[in-house]
Amino acid sequence: MNPTRAQALGSASHNSHQGVSRMRRQSTAADGSRRATVTDVARRAGVSTATVSRVMNRNYPVAEATRERVEAAMRELGYVVNAHARALAGASGRTVGIIVNELIDPFYAYIARGVEREAALGGRLCLVCCAQGDPQRELAFVELMHERRADAVIVVGGSVADRGYTSELARRARELDAGGSKLVLCGRPPLGEQAPTAAVEYDxxxxxxxxxxxxxxxxxxxxxxxxxxxxxxxxxxxxxxxxxxxxxxxxxxxxxxxxxxxxxxxxxxxxxxxxxxxxxxxxxxxxxxxxxxxxxxxxxxxxxxxxxxxxxxxxxxxxxxxxxxxxxxxxxxxPLEEMGRQAVRLAVGGGDEDDWREPTTGALRLGTHxxxxxxxxxxxxxxxxx
Amino acid sequence: MNPTRAQALGSASHNSHQGVSRMRRQSTAADGSRRATVTDVARRAGVSTATVSRVMNRNYPVAEATRERVEAAMRELGYVVNAHARALAGASGRTVGIIVNELIDPFYAYIARGVEREAALGGRLCLVCCAQGDPQRELAFVELMHERRADAVIVVGGSVADRGYTSELARRARELDAGGSKLVLCGRPPLGEQAPTAAVEYDxxxxxxxxxxxxxxxxxxxxxxxxxxxxxxxxxxxxxxxxxxxxxxxxxxxxxxxxxxxxxxxxxxxxxxxxxxxxxxxxxxxxxxxxxxxxxxxxxxxxxxxxxxxxxxxxxxxxxxxxxxxxxxxxxxxPLEEMGRQAVRLAVGGGDEDDWREPTTGALRLGTHxxxxxxxxxxxxxxxxx
DNA sequence: CATTCCATAGAACACGCTTACTGTCCGGAG
DNA sequence: CTCCGGACAGTAAGCGTGTTCTATGGAATG
The missing domain is CATH 3.40.50.2300 (Response regulator)
Known part of the structure; x- marks a missing residue:
């Protein structure tokens, strides 16, 4: 699985020296300073880590004076929350992925723009990949985005009706769905009944x-x-x-x-x-x-x-x-940009309160003229x- | 800090119901199934989690028979590694960020293509954001990428010589640098001496x-x-x-x-x-x-x-x-695409073994004709x- | 046969954050 | 004066991996 993916992306073997690169990273900070953590902030502000977390997330009452001390500590330490830790602890990674053929092709660029803008409205960041028309690359990117627990993975553009490819993509769709993410087909036909996907097409x-x-x-x-x-x-x-x-x-x-x-x-x-x-x-x-x-x-x-x-x-x-x-x-x-917007809405909801409709296996077809x-x-x- | 950023991105208040959205996510899997973890794989293969990890990363000897059992278990369970956990445990997030003004502007699209391709060569994924010419949005995105611990944050395109903005960006550059990441200026002048950045310009x-x-x-x-x-x-x-x-x-x-x-x-x-x-x-x-x-x-x-x-x-x-x-x-x-490629090389090295040169504060100027x-x-x- | 060594594999902790569960202190009601 | 509830704050248990340190068995060596 791993070697296959590396091959599909034409990447050098990079798994082998993650260890060493980490070593170097740590030793990079010659002055012994690392990134500040919640613990550091808590210590500096004289509170517990829980309180720091509550200050950041505003999901629990915190006394004004305490809040200010914590915020001061964060500022002084140059604290930047670790999104990985946050995601691991349960919150969504607040990321959507989009896979296109070519970024410089305006067809895809407009869709990508729609995706990016709608994602930003929900405070989400956008992973963008170019499959360059290669189904294997596309599958590899879907996997990479799944690893990152993207809220949605949006694959854009027409598809070839290859039997193996389709079933492979359907499998990815099920795996994503089982994890609470969603595969969105944008500008291509659905995968069949057993694949839990959303779809936005155009006429x-x-x-x-x-x-x-x-x-x-x-x-x-x-x-x-x-x-x-x-x-x-x-x-x-x-x-x-x-x-x-x-x-x-x-x-x-x-x-x-x-x-x-x-x-x-x-x-x-x-x-x-x-x-x-x-x-x-x-x-x-x-x-x-x-x-x-x-x-x-x-x-x-x-x-x-x-x-x-x-x-x-x-x-x-x-x-x-x-x-x-x-x-x-x-x-x-x-309506390219609109397709992109709808794709993320379909997958993650409006980002607003009206989030209650379960966005399951939705399909949407926009008009052309x-x-x-x-x-x-x-x-x-x-x-x-x- | 948080409200400021949310404002800059024009996002709805999304911090407040992270909890509820998580609840829904968990309950989504009606059959009680969640994503398989290393622990699940280990149990199924009758080995310890350490062994599973070693099978995935190929950085430690594992008996052939064991390896096969583990890989079979991974396949049967549809296991997909959690990149957040992996990043948290020390490995690089294998992500680079790029901030452009407009994705549909070919000037930026070509640079983005170069970044994406070079990043993919190193097995990295690409976070792409559009600042739409708004310096505040740009800073907000730099922060979001820093939170995700991107190996490099590449800001593209000309900049206004605003005093406050420049010092703010310089601060972000120092914070990123302290954490082992790098801010790369692409197609804009350097920030001054006290800001540890890389830069690729064109003539x-x-x-x-x-x-x-x-x-x-x-x-x-x-x-x-x-x-x-x-x-x-x-x-x-x-x-x-x-x-x-x-x-x-x-x-x-x-x-x-x-x-x-x-x-x-x-x-x-x-x-x-x-x-x-x-x-x-x-x-x-x-x-x-x-x-x-x-x-x-x-x-x-x-x-x-x-x-x-x-x-x-x-x-x-x-x-x-x-x-x-x-x-x-x-x-x-x-040479737009080449600028993008060089930007990521400058920040993360070639991705190959020749990675030894410390890529600190490099600067590069490409020719035009x-x-x-x-x-x-x-x-x-x-x-x-x- | 006892000792050493290598090839594997497991136990346990660290990574940085969220959150359920437990207090603690206070004012006001009975 | 006692009791209760609300407003805060702390403790600690995870979240899923990587990695170090330790353990085991057998082969090789004396």
């Missing part, structure tokens, strides 16, 4: 439906779907919405027009450049997300294809880059088979 | 000098400096480099051309729109960062001013948006006083 399929319909209304029938890992739940849902819209308008989906790949700008650029070289057989492009759209836009630009006059282009997610592209990108807005900008135009005759 | 002044010189070489002499909080160290340094370049070429800086404000896109847009309305008295714009540049670019576009033919535009930071703007933005590259794209052109006669 992925509906957004794809809506924006495809938007293209159809403009006369586009041959729409290229570009990018997104083919086995990811996110891609599956977006493609599903896309196809449903096509079929509803009586357009038969052409397998040739589904070109999944990755969520990277680079993929959008390269694949689009290739397709343009062959002579495009489509009048519109539905990029799997805005980042892919940015790459595609560059390829179109370099090929001298005008957007939207020659080819229309849409994205998904509505991250800031959508407003910087020229033409500005029509896309699907996803399309944002019309300048990258879509009615289909022009000339654009097909240029 | 802010030099980058501003270089890109200003680049504009001068193209014949621009009236250069607008746009955005950036006026009292922030970042702004101070960038302006200093800018002015040094001007003076070196014999151009007298015009106070009218320094228009600080904020680092927001919105500021860049609005201020630039206003200035264009008055009739611009400059031929080039040096935006305080790429985000401000994006806003300025939009204002220029809407005013029908061509970039770079009529007015040249440069930014700072070289975040991805610089490549999406049209024309693509000439800017100053800052300009990236020439398409947003600068030689000054044209027509562009002045259009």
């Amino acid at each position: 992925n399929e509906g957004g794809a439906f809506a924006i495809t319909d938007h293209l159809l209304m403009q006369g586009h029938e041959r729409i290229l779907y570009l990018g997104g890992p083919p086995k990811l739940s996110t891609t599956r849902d977006r493609l599903a919405g896309h196809r449903r819209a096509l079929e509803l308008r009586g357009v038969t989906p052409d397998p040739e027009l589904a070109q999944p790949g990755t969520f990277s700008r680079n993929f959008g650029y390269r694949r689009m450049a290739e397709l343009l070289r062959d002579g495009p057989d489509f009048t519109a492009v539905f990029a799997a997300n805005d980042i892919v759209a940015a790459g595609a836009a560059q390829a179109l630009e370099e090929a001298g294809v005008r957007v939207p006059e020659d080819i229309s282009l849409v994205g998904y997610d509505d991250i800031p880059v959508a407003q910087e592209l020229r033409p500005r990108l029509t896309t699907v807005h996803v 399309i944002v019309v900008r300048d990258s879509v135009a009615p289909r022009s005759g000339r654009s097909t088979r240029m | 802010n002044e030099g980058g501003a000098f270089a890109i200003t010189d680049h504009l001068l070489m193209q014949g621009h002499e009236r250069i607008l400096y746009l955005g950036g909080p006026p009292k922030l160290s970042t702004t101070r340094d960038r302006l200093a480099g800018h002015r040094r370049a001007l003076e070196l070429r014999g151009v007298t800086p015009d106070p009218e051309l320094a228009q600080p404000g904020t680092f927001s896109r919105n500021f860049g847009y609005r201020r630039m729109a206003e200035l264009l309305r008055d009739g611009p008295d400059f031929t080039a714009v040096f935006a305080a960062n790429d985000i401000v540049a994006a806003g300025a670019a939009q204002a220029l576009e809407e005013a029908g001013v061509r970039v770079p033919e009529d007015i040249s535009l440069v930014g700072y930071d070289d975040i991805p948006v610089a490549q999406e703007l049209r024309p693509r933005l000439t800017t100053v590259h800052v 300009i990236v020439v794209r398409d947003s600068v052109a030689p000054r044209s006669g027509r562009s002045t006083r259009m």
Whole structure:
């Protein structure tokens, strides 16, 4: 278990010399000073440790004069409470964990922001990890956060429907739940009935439906779907919405027009450049997300294809880059920050008094809507088979 | 101390019902099951707790047969070590903290990525907080991280030269240091001699000098400096480099051309729109960062001013948006991710055996360089006083 | 066969804090 | 004057691990 995890994180073997590092740490304080403890504060203030604790936690009456003496002692000693000891003694660790693919991807960054802000409202701190799309890393981080007794562990983003991975994650969910923590799925489908998780999703399929319909209304029938890992739940849902819209308008989906790949700008650029070289057989492009759209836009630009006059282009997610592209990108807005907020609320309650509803296995689905900008135009005759 | 912090984080009073929330937590496990402990594992495997500990940490010989029995017991019980207890018993918490202004700002996101990755290499987890530009929030977060005994607390981004704030942060630095942790300043000037900190900076002044010189070489002499909080160290340094370049070429800086404000896109847009309305008295714009540049670019576009033919535009930071703007933005590259990595290395060592150098009060300065794209052109006669 | 040594394993304490349980002292009610 | 309850404060028992010190059995040595 341990070696597996270390491997998944690509870490050097660090278990072996915890002892030595501790030795060094202790001897670091050359002047013999260590951190002040409750005992030190109590001694200095002439009270018992219990009283010091009560002063800090304000959960028991303490005489004003005593309080002041204790607070003075804390100040003079530079006392800082040890959260580990506190957590061990029974209080919550006041920590939530979030695992994303990439911090620099605005999709995840906005969700992380929501999580961080909502957590801070409850006086909680936020453990953030990047799994970089590797399920093994993700599992390893879930475990690490469980070790730290995070109140909630939030895993963000689409998931692959791998059998072993799913059952492994379900096991972690049960273990977390048994300890009073919660695994929260954010932007991905539930794990099945036997896994006690909370979930906050967004209407992925509906957004794809809506924006495809938007293209159809403009006369586009041959729409290229570009990018997104083919086995990811996110891609599956977006493609599903896309196809449903096509079929509803009586357009038969052409397998040739589904070109999944990755969520990277680079993929959008390269694949689009290739397709343009062959002579495009489509009048519109539905990029799997805005980042892919940015790459595609560059390829179109370099090929001298005008957007939207020659080819229309849409994205998904509505991250800031959508407003910087020229033409500005029509896309699907996803309430990313709100998802993050709801994820922690679902797991730890509002942080306020209204904390009574048992937040068990809650599920939540937020709406999406399309944002019309300048990258879509009615289909022009000339654009097909240029 | 406590109320102050709660206030700074805008949190509801959460200290009062820690007790009740704990009660609920315990009673949550309706089947009476709690988390398995070392004692449980030991009992099940028929060994002592010491042996279980030794199996986990591999720091003491254990017979193969015993090891297997213990590992089986751990698996069957779904045992997950309690990091709080472990940290309390002496081991490092294996945590680093990072405090940024905004997670969704790529400047900070890249640094955070570097921190996270380097931390993960050492098997450490990452506490991430957003101070949102509020020094009080920042101090509160430093304290919370100290409570958690983070191996390092990394504060990122420019700082205001406020007397009280600086001394307060210096005090935190000393307290952290006394406990064997380290405060790391990332992208901001040192605190002074009596504060034991590490620091990783980048050549802010030099980058501003270089890109200003680049504009001068193209014949621009009236250069607008746009955005950036006026009292922030970042702004101070960038302006200093800018002015040094001007003076070196014999151009007298015009106070009218320094228009600080904020680092927001919105500021860049609005201020630039206003200035264009008055009739611009400059031929080039040096935006305080790429985000401000994006806003300025939009204002220029809407005013029908061509970039770079009529007015040249440069930014700072070289975040991805610089490549999406049209024309693509000439800017100053800052090694953001590397800064993050170095920040944790400085504080906790490489994580490998070469850990022997005492990482005390280290300082590091990384280079910057300009990236020439398409947003600068030689000054044209027509562009002045259009 | 007695002695020494090594490989294991256990007992017990320390880590810093919270909290249930026990006082103690006081004023006011009976 | 006695008794009782409220307001404080102290004692001590954990919380779950790591680590030191000690103990045991068998192998190796004399």
